Amino acid sequence: MAVGGTGRLALLRKAAGHTQKTFVTDFTHEASRLNIAASVSVRQLRRWESEEPSPLPHPGQQIVLEAMFGIPISEMGFAVPPHRLSLAAPISNPGTVKRRTFVADVGALVAAPLSGIGPGARIGTADLTRLRTRVDDLYQTDHTTGSVPAMAQARRIENEIGNALGVSSYTSRIGRELHSMLAALYSHQAWYGYDGGRLAEGRTACMEALAAAQMIDDPLRQISVLEILALIAVKAGRTWEAASAVESAYRLARQAGAGPTVHLVIALREANVATHNGDLSGARRALSRAVSHQSRMDTDTEVPPWAKFVGPFEVDYATADLYLRGGRPRKALPFLRAATRGMGSDLARNSASYRAKLAHVLLAAGEVDEACAEMTTVIRASGRISSPRLTDRIHDFQSAAGQMKSRVARDCAMRIRETRQEGSP
Incomplete structure (x- = not known):
């Protein structure tokens, strides 16, 4: 059933995830960003959404509403006189008024996958939700399977967001969210560079992330980048x-x-x-x-x-x-043991990396049996994890154990070598 009048506005508000109260708050923030003296109350919003005919928003309110939803108010269900209609034409076309550009058939475009959006298409709230989920999933990918598959996944998302920012239409709020996700992606890639020993690449990603985070004035995101930069440096x-x-x-x-x-x-x-x-x-x-x-x-x-x-x-x-x-390696051992045992099971990559370091210190301290037991646990877990830093730690342990006189240590080194050969393509 088609929705007439300003019932359309209520649907748009709900699709954006707003209650009437949060919509009023977001409206105020958008007006401030646009430097426009416009406001709306919950009571006025209710009138817009329920009355027929609905009161027409004044010009300042119109600009804010159109910026928030990315469509003309005529498509929100308002009856708009000709002189208040917004143009649906590229603003770079010669001879046209330099006004906000809109895209027709918004509903169909919102449902489209982001990777399929071409020039002029509109990015909507549904697209943001799908992208945010995929960006958030990078933490899980890195923690469970390592930085290598996470990097490949991050680069695919980065390409999609870069394409969207370059050729698509979106409101200022959505544009800020896209830049925020881009900053997060660069932060992820900086960490993957550190984990993979590609320090120059990681540092470059840090600089990109800092620039993106500064652009949207997000101090917490800047902190997240700086803590990775400290590790790389x-x-x-x-x-x-x-x-x-x-x-x-x-x-x-x-x-x-x-x-x-x-x-x-x-x-x-x-x-x-x-x-x-x-x-x-x-x-x-x-x-x-x-x-x-x-x-x-x-x-x-x-x-x-x-x-x-x-x-x-x-x-x-x-x-x-x-x-x-x-x-003082023996003083370090209780803390390393506590660190490996205090970590959650969902941090598989970190757990394996910490255990590998514990195994190194145990080996150096002459605790050969415990060292090899820890490394055996690492080897069992590492088959599912692709992390260059972890691989290097396992290789270093193998080299050190193989040079020891202890038969237990040499046998452990042999098992590592055989396991790595079995896992080689």
């Missing part, structure tokens, strides 16, 4: 850059009023930088701050997705690094 020997990234992250966190979880991530990166520099007293101070933030994580009301991975096991792991840097 440490690995590349650019310790000054790593320290600067940490300081910038702290500044943004203060400005944004970030909670203890975000501050915990930054403190851990600060500890990582100090440990790498041999500043063990600085690393201890950073870890003390990390413990304080960790104890208050349950007070966080909102945690960004990129920070949800962090937990007590990360603090234990960083503490173990501190002891290893100080030449």
Whole structure:
């Protein structure tokens, strides 16, 4: 059954996921972004959606409504006089009025897959929802199967969003969401570069992510990029850059009023930088701050997705690094054991990587049987995980074990070699 009058406006509002109250709030934000003195009340919105004939929005309200939905108000069910009609023509055409461009047959385009959208097509709320789900799924892909398949998936999504931003029509709100997702994708790719040892590639992705996050003024996303940049810079020997990234992250966190979880991530990166520099007293101070933030994580009301991975096991792991840097591997072992056992089963890639490091330290400490038992667990899990960093750790353990006099160690090295050969194409 066709919907006449401004019942169409109610359908559009609901399709965008708004109640009448949240729509009024979003309307106010959109008007502010457009620098237009326009507002609407819940009462007025109800009149627009229910009365026949409905009161015509004034010109300022018209601009905001058309920006929010990406269609002329005539397609929202309002009776619009000819002089108020918005043009449906490319704004670059010579001789036409430079006004908002709209696309006809919006409903059909919203239902189309994003990858099929061509020049002039409109990006709608349904497209955003599908894209956001796919971007969020990258965390699961990376944690369960590794950075290699996650990178391939991220690049496909990046191409689709880049195409949409370049040739499609969308409201300012939807454009901001697309740029936000692009920033998230670059952040993911920066991490994959770090995990894969492609440090220059990861750093480039960090710069792209920072630019995208700054464009939409998203300080929390900038922090997520800076914490990855700190890791990459440490690995590349650019310790000054790593320290600067940490300081910038702290500044943004203060400005944004970030909670203890975000501050915990930054403190851990600060500890990582100090440990790498041999500043063990600085690393201890950073870890003390990390413990304080960790104890208050349950007070966080909102945690960004990129920070949800962090937990007590990360603090234990960083503490173990501190002891290893100080030449005290046996003091590090309890913390490494606690880190591997305190990690959730959904973090398969991290779990295998942590266990591989534990196996290395155990081997160096002469705990050969336990080291080989840990590495056996890693090998069993690694067949489902494609992570260059994990592969390197397994290879290093194999080399070290193969050179030992212990028969247990040499047998373990042989099993690793055979398993890797069986898994080779």
